[in-house]
Amino acid sequence: MHYESGVGHIGGNLSALDTILVLFHQVLMKEDDFVLSKGHAAGALYIALWSLGRLSDNELRSFHKDNTFLPGHPPFNKFEEISFSTGSLGHGFPLAAGIALANRIKNERGHVFCLTSDGEWEEGSNWETLLFASHHNLFNLTVLIDANGLQGFGTTGEVASLEPLTKKLKGFEIDLFETNGHNADDLRDIIIQSSSRMRIIILRTIKGHGISFMENKMHWHYLPLTEKQYSLALKEVEAS
Amino acid sequence: MRNLICHSLTALFKREPFVFLTGDVGFKTLEPLREIMGNYFINAGVAEQNMISVAAGICRKGLSVWVYSIAPFCYARPFEQIRNDLALHKLPVKIIGNGGGYGYGVMGPTHHAIEDYGSLLTLQNFHAFIPAFADDIGSITEKSRTFPIPSYIRLGLCEEPKDFEIPPYVPWRKVLSGKKDTVLVIVGAIAGSYIHHMCAREKNLRPEIWVVTELPLETNPPPDEFLKRLKVVKKIGIIEEHVAQGGFGQMMALWLLKKGITIDRFDHFHAKGYPTHKYGSQHFHRKESGIDVENVLDYYRLLN
Numbered sequence: 001m002h003y004e005s006g007v008g009h010i011g012g013n014l015s016a017l018d019t020i021l022v023l024f025h026q027v028l029m030k031e032d033d034f035v036l037s038k039g040h041a042a043g044a045l046y047i048a049l050w051s052l053g054r055l056s057d058n059e060l061r062s063f064h065k066d067n068t069f070l071p072g073h074p075p076f077n078k079f080e081e082i083s084f085s086t087g088s089l090g091h092g093f094p095l096a097a098g099i100a101l102a103n104r105i106k107n108e109r110g111h112v113f114c115l116t117s118d119g120e121w122e123e124g125s126n127w128e129t130l131l132f133a134s135h136h137n138l139f140n141l142t143v144l145i146d147a148n149g150l151q152g153f154g155t156t157g158e159v160a161s162l163e164p165l166t167k168k169l170k171g172f173e174i175d176l177f178e179t180n181g182h183n184a185d186d187l188r189d190i191i192i193q194s195s196s197r198m199r200i201i202i203l204r205t206i207k208g209h210g211i212s213f214m215e216n217k218m219h220w221h222y223l224p225l226t227e228k229q230y231s232l233a234l235k236e237v238e239a240s
Numbered sequence: 241m242r243n244l245i246c247h248s249l250t251a252l253f254k255r256e257p258f259v260f261l262t263g264d265v266g267f268k269t270l271e272p273l274r275e276i277m278g279n280y281f282i283n284a285g286v287a288e289q290n291m292i293s294v295a296a297g298i299c300r301k302g303l304s305v306w307v308y309s310i311a312p313f314c315y316a317r318p319f320e321q322i323r324n325d326l327a328l329h330k331l332p333v334k335i336i337g338n339g340g341g342y343g344y345g346v347m348g349p350t351h352h353a354i355e356d357y358g359s360l361l362t363l364q365n366f367h368a369f370i371p372a373f374a375d376d377i378g379s380i381t382e383k384s385r386t387f388p389i390p391s392y393i394r395l396g397l398c399e400e401p402k403d404f405e406i407p408p409y410v411p412w413r414k415v416l417s418g419k420k421d422t423v424l425v426i427v428g429a430i431a432g433s434y435i436h437h438m439c440a441r442e443k444n445l446r447p448e449i450w451v452v453t454e455l456p457l458e459t460n461p462p463p464d465e466f467l468k469r470l471k472v473v474k475k476i477g478i479i480e481e482h483v484a485q486g487g488f489g490q491m492m493a494l495w496l497l498k499k500g501i502t503i504d505r506f507d508h509f510h511a512k513g514y515p516t517h518k519y520g521s522q523h524f525h526r527k528e529s530g531i532d533v534e535n536v537l538d539y540y541r542l543l544n
Contacts, residue, residue, distance in 0.1 A: 083300055084296070084300070085324065090289075091324060094292075095293050095294075095296055095297040097293075098294035098296055098300070099300060101282075101294060101298055102259075105303065108301075125293070135285075
């Protein structure tokens with residue numbers, strides 16, 4: 001779909017895809033909510049909805065084209081699984097915290113999952129919400145950080161010395177986990193654990209995961225695939 | 241007005257639950273509300289971006305939400321959160337901004353809100369309430385309670401004379417009849433100071449005064465009675481404690497043009513920021529901008 005539409009952001013979609021598929025196929029219950037804070041991984045979200053039969057092949061082909069309801073960042077008004085239009089970074093976590101707080105006020109059971117990028121943690125709003133959510137002990141909220149180590153114009157280390165992220169987060173009253181973001185079994189086992197505190201799970205992922213020439217390359221944050229690259233990528237996927 | 245809205249919301253909460261978020265302000269004002277609201281009252285701390293997005297998340301789950309802070313802290317600091325998380329999604333969160341215009345006086349320019357409703361009304365799906373009088377607060381609380389889109393409530397001081405009878409609340413109100421050949425239209429609480437000066441005058445020594453308390457004009461157009469008077473006198477003076485850009489004056493000029501209503505004179509008295517780079521009370525800043533009652537009435541040669 002990215003190839004057919006001639007658009008980029010494929011690297012961050014591939015780092016998030018395994019997590020989103022695990023969430024939608026093995027974790028999310030009817031009463032749960034999911035907020036994709038890294039809205040530029042909309043493609044991975046659409047694929048998850050397609051895999052559940054919520055989108056047809058033809059609808060998926062309209063991705064990023066005129067007259068589509070599948071733009072480059074997810075819109076709120078088409079699928080009940082998409083509560084908020086996201087894309088500007090640093091919005092998803094506070095929105096998810098609001099949902100979690102509302103569930104608690106209403107005595108409802110639903111758990112809220114929010115997937116952020118790692119570069120997104122340079123947004124001050126996320127740290128505002130971390131203070132708020134841990135202070136209010138939003139135990140019904142899980143934040144997943146897609147830590148692929150690359151952002152728009154450098155590594156997260158070069159841009160903001162973001163790592164060690166675990167050390168930065170440890171001072172808050174939360175339960176903190178770290179795992180391989182591409183091992184579905186490990187992911188599921190950690191995500192479904194219950195907790196009496198808000199959880200943050202740092203997912204160690206690979207930007208462009210699954211396509212050798214894309215892996216850990218910053219420019220796949222932006223670049224669309226050429227015809228030759230697309231053929232090569234397909235061969236790799238089919239061989240794996 | 242902040243004590244009045246606290247009183248209104250306290251009464252409202254006894255009828256129906258809602259969530260109230262404050263950005264760590266409300267000392268000696270909000271205590272009665274906090275007392276009765278329990279876990280529905282949340283001090284979200286000095287973190288306004290978070291406060292607005294959290295409000296959006298709560299509202300998304302079907303709860304009514306009110307947000308409160310000093311005006312610039314709740315509309316300017318979290319502007320993107322208001323734009324994306326509230327307005328885009330039509331989530332009817334109510335944002336109460338205390339100290340509209342130069343309300344915070346000599347506290348300084350960071351605490352003033354002279355471009356608030358203009359900024360917010362550039363957003364799709366947004367409504368502004370600009371109460372003018374003490375009695376407006378109850379009506380506006382009730383109206384905003386069920387308003388279908390996000391709204392901003394700009395609180396100021398109650399400036400109307402105590403013995404003056406305010407007409408019942410509607411977004412456009414003729415508050416004073418007059419025979420001078422100009423119609424004055426005043427936005428929000430500054431109207432009280434004009435009424436204070438004018439109500440004791442004889443009709444032939446004062447202009448007709450209208451007060452506007454809701455915007456945009458697309459959903460709150462001028463009433464026929466106002467338009468009839470305007471077509472006779474053909475002179476309008478607009479007064480607002482807001483900058484010209486994006487203010488009511490510009491909205492009104494465009495509205496008249498689009499309706500093909502031609503007039504002879506259009507005066508716009510508006511906030512001008514800090515022309516001398518000196519600071520003082522709300523009245524000082526109004527005077528600096530030429531929106532104080534003495535200046536405007538002198539302009540129209542209405543003073544004795």
